[in-house]
Structure formats: C-alpha cells, structure tokens
Amino acid sequence: MQQTVIDRIEPVAEDVVSLTLRGTDGPLAPWEPGAHIDLSLPNWLTRSYSLCGDPADRERYRVAVRHDPLSRGGSEYVHRFLRQGRPLEVSLPRNHFPLLPAAEYLFLAGGIGITPLLPMLRAAAGAGVPASLVYVGRTTASMPFLDELRSRHPGRVRVAATRRDGRPDLAALAATLHPDALVYCCGPAPMLAAAQAAFPAGQLQVERFRPAARTFPANTPFEAVCARSGRTVQVPADTSLLDALVHAGLPVASGCREGVCGSCELALLDGEPEHRDDIGAPRGRMYPCVSRAVSERLVVDL
Missing domain, CATH: 3.40.50.80 (Nucleotide-binding domain of ferredoxin-NADP reductase (FNR) module)
Structure with a gap:
C-alpha cells in the first residue's frame, strides 16, 4: 500500500469530483494508461477507480468519482466527507485494460x-x-x-x-x-x-462498471486449502470464497465484490476453478469474490 494525502479535490462535472492524491513517502508507483487503484476510505470501504492523470507524474495520482444515487457507501463518502489534506492509503496500480499497440x-x-x-x-x-x-x-x-x-x-x-x-x-x-x-x-x-x-x-x-449478466451452474460446496497458513476452509453453496476466507480470519483485500476490479486476486496452486469474473483471470489466478470451484478442493496461496 502507498500513503497519500488529498492535494486537491474539485468538481469537474455535475455530480463528479476529481481527487488529486500526492504521495507522502517519495515517488508513487508507476502506472500505464488503463490502470486503476484501490482507495481505502476512512469508512472502512475499499473502492477502485481508474487513474486519469499523467503517468509521467510520479508525485501525484488523479481519479474521478461520480456520485451514484444508489451508492453502497463509497461515492457518497467521497462526495460528502473527503476534504483537501485528508490522508488516504491507496494500492499499487493494477491494469486489466492495457493500451495495446495498434495502427489507429x-x-x-x-x-x-x-x-x-x-x-x-x-x-x-x-x-x-x-x-x-x-x-x-x-x-x-x-x-x-x-x-x-x-x-x-x-x-x-x-x-x-x-x-x-x-x-x-x-x-x-x-x-x-x-x-x-x-x-x-x-x-x-x-x-x-x-x-x-x-x-x-x-x-x-x-x-x-458492472459485470455482464450471465448464468452459471448452481453453486456447490467445496473446500479451500490455504497453503501458507495451513488452514482448510469450507465454502458452503450460499457463501462466496471471499466471504468464507474472511470469516475464517484470513483477510483478503476486496473492492467491487462483483468480479470487475481485481482487488481480491489470489494465486491458485491446485484445483479447477470456475471463473465468473469479467476481467479474464490469467492462468494460475482467480477472483474469489465471484469465482468458485469445479473440483471439490482448491489450493490457494494464502
């Protein structure tokens, strides 16, 4: 995680504010167009936003947040309570939407x-x-x-x-x-x-912004073996892998909980996953907020 402070907050359209975040511990991590970061908000929520500033500026990040009338607490908090000078912890940039070479x-x-x-x-x-x-x-x-x-x-x-x-x-x-x-x-x-x-x-x-509407087979229970901690967690049919891990005291970062942002990414060591995300999980990775298991057991690096 990186430590920043809100250097500037300003309206940039109806119901949209721009946040400029200045690093407080030296240069911020580099990023490329298409990347996003997670903001750890003071109300205990984590939300992902696309970086929309200049990648050459290693001193500052910029994001923009639209106030969603159906907010689950993220955009409402940003608009109502965040002010210039407020410290914010942010993640390293991730990029699931890279700019590929093209003729046009x-x-x-x-x-x-x-x-x-x-x-x-x-x-x-x-x-x-x-x-x-x-x-x-x-x-x-x-x-x-x-x-x-x-x-x-x-x-x-x-x-x-x-x-x-x-x-x-x-x-x-x-x-x-x-x-x-x-x-x-x-x-x-x-x-x-x-x-x-x-x-x-x-x-x-x-x-x-939101996952595409798709249908999947009915959920079935499975177990998750956490290789580093030596724990085995049972995942009931009515519980996500993410929630089962968190409830077992094995915290995993999360943002959207819809398979869109990628903040909960886990390394998969064994087992056959059922990918339900909208990102396109790379080989050996999965997003436990939505994805489940085809096999009876998954082994994750946790």
Whole structure:
C-alpha cells in the first residue's frame, strides 16, 4: 500500500469530483494508461477507480468519482466527507485494460467512462498514432474533463450530448476504421452492448462498471486449502470464497465484490476453478469474490 494525502479535490462535472492524491513517502508507483487503484476510505470501504492523470507524474495520482444515487457507501463518502489534506492509503496500480499497440485507435467513452480513456488518448497522441475520441453523455455539463480534452486534443474529440444530439452511429464509425485499428470502450452497459454489435470482437476492448449478466451452474460446496497458513476452509453453496476466507480470519483485500476490479486476486496452486469474473483471470489466478470451484478442493496461496 502507498500513503497519500488529498492535494486537491474539485468538481469537474455535475455530480463528479476529481481527487488529486500526492504521495507522502517519495515517488508513487508507476502506472500505464488503463490502470486503476484501490482507495481505502476512512469508512472502512475499499473502492477502485481508474487513474486519469499523467503517468509521467510520479508525485501525484488523479481519479474521478461520480456520485451514484444508489451508492453502497463509497461515492457518497467521497462526495460528502473527503476534504483537501485528508490522508488516504491507496494500492499499487493494477491494469486489466492495457493500451495495446495498434495502427489507429478509436476511444468510446460514456460519462465517467472517460477516466481510463483520457490517459490512453494522451499516450496515443503523444506517440503520433492516429487516434480519436467519441465522448457520449446526457449533457455536456455531465461530462467530466470535457474542457481539458477539447483544449489538449483539438480535432480529435467528438462530443455527443444525447439529449441534444442523439446517440452516435457506431456502425458508421466502424466502416471508416483502419483494418488494424483497436477500439477501446468504457461506459454504461447499453453503450458496451452497442459497441459489441458494431465492432468485431478482436478489434474491441471494453471495461465495465458492472459485470455482464450471465448464468452459471448452481453453486456447490467445496473446500479451500490455504497453503501458507495451513488452514482448510469450507465454502458452503450460499457463501462466496471471499466471504468464507474472511470469516475464517484470513483477510483478503476486496473492492467491487462483483468480479470487475481485481482487488481480491489470489494465486491458485491446485484445483479447477470456475471463473465468473469479467476481467479474464490469467492462468494460475482467480477472483474469489465471484469465482468458485469445479473440483471439490482448491489450493490457494494464502
């Protein structure tokens, strides 16, 4: 974990604030576009947010938080109680949405989904790669960092305020792209579904706010053997592996608890997992907040 202090907190759109976090113990850990960090909030919640500042700035991180009216306590706390000067512990950056090399980029952002794409556009433009952004929101007032984007990337940003302009024609955009272009999309579920319908799967990279609706086999009980601690934990059918481990006194970091953020990642040493996350767990890893076991036993590095 890294120690920071809130250097600046400011509104950047309707119901959105930007937090600039300054490291208090020397340079912060490096990161690349697409990365996110976990904020350990003073109300005992941990929440993940995409880094949206400049990767070259090792002194500060920047994130943006939209106030969710259905908040589970994270965004509400940030908006109501955090103030400049407040110390915050943050995780090392993780990146499940990396910017891959391409001949051209099209970035599609919906509302707060601009956050991981903002440093991507900066990186692509800085490398001289053709890149454009289609930024969608209800109104321009609801779209964070819009003025910053327009001033830094003139000619690259197309704004679609849906109450005024309607939704962009993604199929028409797809027809104009270079065959080796990559499309990066982050936004609400309907936008992601429209992008998946318009662009080939191999061309499209997405990051979700919430897990996609999917069905899985009925839960079955299994046991988790914790190799380092020598403990064996029973996981009932109605309990997640994460909760079973925590209840057994084996704390595991967690954020979204929906298989989206990756903060609860565990190393898997043996057994056959049933991956239910939306990240795409790499070989030998799993996310116990949602994933379970096909085998009767899993061995984890805990």
